[in-house]
Amino acid sequence: MPSPNQHLSHNHTEAHTETHTEIELDSFAPRILTWFDHSGRHDLPWQQHQLDTPDPYPVWLSEVMLQQTQVATVIPYFERFMASFPTVQDLANASWEQVAEHWAGLGYYARARNLHKGAKQLVDIIEQTGTFPQTVAHWEQISGVGQSTAGAIVAMGVRADQYGGDRGVICDGNVKRVLTRWAGIDGDITKTATTKALWQLAERLTPTRDSGHYAQAMMDMGATLCTKAKPACLLCPVQTDCVANAQGKQSFYPVKSKKSPNPSKFSLALKLVCDDKTLWLQRPDNGIWGGLWCLPLAFVKKQSGEKKPGAPLLATWQQEATFEAEYNTAEQIIFAFLQAEQLLNIEQVNLHSTDTVKHSLTHFHWFLTPLSMTLTIEQGMRLTQTLQQALQTLSWVDDSAQNSLAKPKAMQLLASG
Template sequence: MPTHFSQSSNSLDSFAPRLLDWFETNGRHDLPWQQHQTDTPNPYVVWLSEVMLQQTQVTTVLPYFARFMDTFPTVQDLAEAEWDTVAEHWAGLGYYARARNLHKGAKQLVEIIDETGDFPQTLAGWEAISGVGPSTAGAIMAMGLHRYGVICDGNVKRVLTRWAAIDGDITKSATTKELWALAERLTPRESSGLFAQAMMDMGATLCTRSKPACLLCPLQDDCLAHAQGRETDYPVKAKKQPKPSKFSNALLIQSVDGDILWLQRPDNGIWGGLWSLPLQFVEKVDGKASGKMTDKKQVANDDKLLAVPSDVRSNEKIYEAEFTTAEQIIHEWLAKNELVTKSISNFLLDDAPIKHSLTHFHWYLTPRQLAIDATKIVELNGKLSAAEIEFKWLTAQQAEDSLGLPRAMGKIIEG
């Protein structure tokens, strides 16, 4: 049964020619990962850039992409690299699961190249690579291999929902199917790579989230949202619930020489595979309880033994979910030795928690410090080593220079 589209056949047929004419004159043609001006496209470059560009703007990605290409010019270089090197190159870009999938995907791609002599040549082949979804796979096919491929990422969805006045919630599967059907109808069999880049440029430079430049748009004549004066009403998305808040202490456990204890986070979960200060869970509150910040601030700055509610240790589910294995060891070791973590300064503002917003919650991290002697360091090292925990003692500067640190850790040690 054919799919019904709100636009006329003439509008549907003329969409790609109008867009491609605009792109030729007004599009971006100097981005380092673009392959439309070469006869021998490099799918590695497109794959790398597409992963980096997921939920991240071009201006942010450019220096990271350049650094990656300088250090890992081929997929084999990336596959052979140590995870710590990859993480250090990614640090600060956010959404760290992308980096883990990128490293894993590089190893998968090298296996395929060793077996077949080339990168995957089909959509299904690329979708089998870690972290590659239908839109990324379509982009690689279209731009990285100069074959037919369809994209339907956030920029494309915004353009299409406005142009065709698609009023379904874009988080719903029915709307997703409708958008993919429209994207497939509009994408030309020839030059789908140029079309993909043109759609990305349209969403990034003209059909922006706020203040779209409709007067410059080659599609304005039959854009239904523009005709209704309702451009910013699209795409339709269910209203987000307020984010919950999570409160933790970030422990600067220091040697007399100024070295700080750093832990490598587990591969799964937040900041997987990156390096972090040990964290102490304090509490979670729902999105409506932001007023509790004052109470948490007082708790975090009170120089008591541990700033962890008494019910946390007894509630094993919470304890195990909020503390990594290494943090559980440190938490119990501090308690056993009656060691007290203290505020980092005598100034109230310096002790204020650092707010770090993640996809699903706001995280308030309060720096706390503790100096321990050589005997205690040996004892703690033994406990961590016995549990096969990856840890290092480095100064703040050494950690910044050599470890993959989440942006939140940079805020703490720089603040």
């Protein structure tokens, strides 16, 4: 790792920082820190948990929650977690059901699974060494912790740089936006060469000591000043030598290749009712909504009709057993059961009904339309037996008890509709 006084070594980064003098490079962090002291956010709940002595636990917890999620959304979830699991040992000892219930609605559920797994890994490390991991490299070995998250934890939670240990360097989305604008880095940030250049620049600018305050300051810069739209350049502490500001091209940075529009997929969320109770399935740990409770999903053929708001979008039952990755073993069993019971006799369903829930995932948009079916007690017993023989986790739940299930937000909306 280069020292703060070394020159940049990557040609692409040098090409975009050659207009910055050593004085400007060396003064970058002090200017950011001065701004943060006077204008940054100091009242976030995870900051309050580490005012006196370093504590990696709340930093790790908050950093995982903040991945792809806004601060305002994270705060109540963080506070609930800290109230129920005040230590990493409490989180490690909690059941998955407890963790999932606390996470439900926050999205990107693989984070919750990694968090629970990571807590167990951390407890093992603490039992062996007496302390949390102290270096970026060791934190990167924890499930769900990448390079920037590890840097943030070490910077803000370990603070080893105060006594000669590792400093924490971060380069998340907010930081990349600040650095590409300030240095005029016009390479595609999804490309390896640009990523490497940004990390080298981040390392060059991060102070040897007090990297924790600097990390918080850079996050705040990206979140409150150097925002995606309408950056507040007049208030920026580094505006005088910012390339994007000088060019008047703030919106140009960062450069990112455009993705193709996400496709749409359509499913039916089956409300299978038997004896006034609805069937819920716990999804497998791997895959979408892993470990959470969901209504069974049904399969429909390719849609027909106009694809515009309010227009009917019709689909017929898919009779062939061609299943996509989103559908699990339990749903395939249910589909075959409903076919055998001749309950799939609806010719068309409207997938643009007022009850349809749109759920956007990383790679596609998912439209889920609820459809109720009533089973006899005998049918319900046979379906339950078949699912249990296949080692599927299920529960017949009455309406009053549905709130106790850990469900993704889309299923919360479907259940309440």
